[in-house]
Amino acid sequence: MTETRRKRILSGMRSTGRLHLGNFVGALENWVKMQGEYENFHLVADWHVLTTDAESVREILPNTLEMVRDWLAAGIDPAASPMFRQSQIKEHAELHLIFSMLITQARLERNPTLKEQIRDLRDKLKARELDEPQEGEVSDAGLITYGHLGYPVLQAADILLYKGDVVPVGEDQLPHVEITREIARRFNRYYGDVFLEPEPHVLAETKFSRLPGPDGRRMSKSLGNTIYLSDSEEETGRRIMSMFTDPQKVRKHDPGRPEICNVFTYHEKFNPEEAPQIEKDCRSGALGCVACKKNCTAKLNAYLRPMRERRAQYDDRRVLEVLADGETRARAVATETMREVHEAMRVG
Ligand code: TRP
Numbered sequence: 097m098t099e100t101r102r103k104r105i106l107s108g109m110r111s112t113g114r115l116h117l118g119n120f121v122g123a124l125e126n127w128v129k130m131q132g133e134y135e136n137f138h139l140v141a142d143w144h145v146l147t148t149d150a151e152s153v154r155e156i157l158p159n160t161l162e163m164v165r166d167w168l169a170a171g172i173d174p175a176a177s178p179m180f181r182q183s184q185i186k187e188h189a190e191l192h193l194i195f196s197m198l199i200t201q202a203r204l205e206r207n208p209t210l211k212e213q214i215r216d217l218r219d220k221l222k223a224r225e226l227d228e229p230q231e232g233e234v235s236d237a238g239l240i241t242y243g244h245l246g247y248p249v250l251q252a253a254d255i256l257l258y259k260g261d262v263v264p265v266g267e268d269q270l271p272h273v274e275i276t277r278e279i280a281r282r283f284n285r286y287y288g289d290v291f292l293e294p295e296p297h298v299l300a301e302t303k304f305s306r307l308p309g310p311d312g313r314r315m316s317k318s319l320g321n322t323i324y325l326s327d328s329e330e331e332t333g334r335r336i337m338s339m340f341t342d343p344q345k346v347r348k349h350d351p352g353r354p355e356i357c358n359v360f361t362y363h364e365k366f367n368p369e370e371a372p373q374i375e376k377d378c379r380s381g382a383l384g385c386v387a388c389k390k391n392c393t394a395k396l397n398a399y400l401r402p403m404r405e406r407r408a409q410y411d412d413r414r415v416l417e418v419l420a421d422g423e424t425r426a427r428a429v430a431t432e433t434m435r436e437v438h439e440a441m442r443v444g
Pocket residue numbers: 106107108109110139141144250251254255263264265269
């Protein structure tokens with residue numbers, strides 16, 4: 097294969113609904129930055145949601161629409177980068193089925209993300225107060241579904257269907273990319289060279305990639321400490337004003353320690369020009385926390401304003417149009433890959 101094409105990125109997120117600043121800084125911002133350099137395919141993993149939550153399907157579509165709205169708001173250009181739902185391209189299911197024959201159960205049971213997901217699943221069951229036996233009474237194998245075990249196999253199909261050269265992922269997803277590479281190798285060995293082994297691109301762990309929420313813990317939906325890209329300016333202000341700061345800086349003129357202050361982390365990220373001066377004035381006691389937070393709110397809202405304006409332009413109908421267009425383009429690639437798969441296997 098001597099195609100000369102721009103390297104292709106396949107990135108994906110499960111449909112989780114509106115995105116918060118932590119998602120933006122940890123992933124989405126990188127997607128936007130990589131747009132010029134690569135050809136980008138952005139996948140909504142809506143079937144993957146079923147692995148941990150097969151009953152609650154009502155939220156999947158609304159969550160998809162909210163999430164894609166945030167992708168668009170953040171500046172992903174739908175003309176350049178197709179955005180599409182896994183569930184709308186049935187080739188994912190076919191390739192997943194074929195791949196499921198190319199990996200052992202034992203290998204999938206060793207996948208470290210499985211244990212974590214099992215823990216989440218147990219928590220979720222408990223929270224719903226279903227009549228769930230106590231931990232320990234049901235084995236892991238008795239709790240997870242067949243599809244859940246195959247989570248990384250479906251992800252391998254997502255990636256290889258588009259022949260993604262690069263997969264931007266957080267550290268936690270590396271085991272899935274490794275499984276993808278193993279499946280690609282085995283497929284090629286059995287049937288002939290169809291797939292390239294994709295390279296993981298680990299999203300740099302900067303001091304911001306685990307952005308603290310207003311309470312100082314890592315921002316996360318389940319902790320309820322989020323600032324959403326779609327929050328109003330007033331809501332954002334309330335969140336910033338409630339942020340934890342240096343507990344030793346009680347009065348305005350007390351000297352503060354910016355290195356342990358979350359508001360200062362936000363200044364470094366969203367207000368980098370003023371950050372050095374703010375650092376000095378906090379330490380000297382010239383700057384009080386209230387003024388500092390007001391400034392932080394203004395800067396963060398200014399940073400988010402273009403995104404929020406763009407977001408407002410996309411109602412459900414327009415988001416669905418973006419998806420339909422992305423799905424047409426993704427499907428063309430997917431059917432071509434499946435043609436090669438059928439040819440190599442002489443099946444299908
Ligand atoms: N498992 C990924 C996550 O939870 C989501 C995902 C599904 C994905 N398919 C993908 C990521 C393909 C990258 C490529 O974050």
